[in-house]
Amino acid sequence: MLMNILPTQNSMIAPEIILGVDPGFGRMGWGVIKQEKNNTWKALGWGCVETPPKTELSDRLLVLRDELKKVIKKYKPASASVEKLFFFNNAKTAMDVGQARGVILLTMIDAGLKIAEFTPLQVKQAMTGYGKAEKSQMQKMVAMILGLKEKIKSDDAADALAVALCAGQCQKWNLLCGKK
Numbered sequence: 001m002l003m004n005i006l007p008t009q010n011s012m013i014a015p016e017i018i019l020g021v022d023p024g025f026g027r028m029g030w031g032v033i034k035q036e037k038n039n040t041w042k043a044l045g046w047g048c049v050e051t052p053p054k055t056e057l058s059d060r061l062l063v064l065r066d067e068l069k070k071v072i073k074k075y076k077p078a079s080a081s082v083e084k085l086f087f088f089n090n091a092k093t094a095m096d097v098g099q100a101r102g103v104i105l106l107t108m109i110d111a112g113l114k115i116a117e118f119t120p121l122q123v124k125q126a127m128t129g130y131g132k133a134e135k136s137q138m139q140k141m142v143a144m145i146l147g148l149k150e151k152i153k154s155d156d157a158a159d160a161l162a163v164a165l166c167a168g169q170c171q172k173w174n175l176l177c178g179k180k
Contacts, residue, residue, distance in 0.1 A: 017033070018034070019075065019113065022083050023085075025051060027049070043161060072107070072108075
């Protein structure tokens with residue numbers, strides 16, 4: 001289970017920093033959010049790690065691990081969320097992304113983070129109420145929820161922020177329903 005913080009008497013949820021990751025071996029999006037005292041979400045940072053295309057997969061995986069460690073060290077999240085693999089037309093790409101996802105999960109586990117996983121459908125439903133929402137709809141909703149005035153340039157970073165927000169909403173829901 002993701003959350004082990006109990007609500008206080010006034011039903012405020014203790015602020016927690018959440019890392020969201022959109023996995024990939026060529027591009028890995030990341031986003032870090034924090035719940036404010038007024039129950040709004042704030043983006044602490046986001047970005048996209050790109051690995052050199054003509055590099056061996058094992059070296060690309062090392063880059064992903066090292067860059068994710070830097071993000072974790074800088075923002076000190078208590079929990080993390082990762083998008084699940086959904087569907088790929090190319091089996092080799094799916095296997096490579098699966099390996100990247102494994103490195104990402106292991107890096108999070110090594111950092112002692114609680115981890116949640118969500119399918120793209122679950123993330124879209126949590127953000128927009130519609131499981132087949134377009135990328136542009138998702139980006140607008142993420143920016144609106146986080147109160148961002150600037151456009152998130154990287155689709156991967158926007159997806160990672162959406163995954164983090166999905167985890168945050170699930171944590172909030174579990175607390176309100178009395179689940180730990």
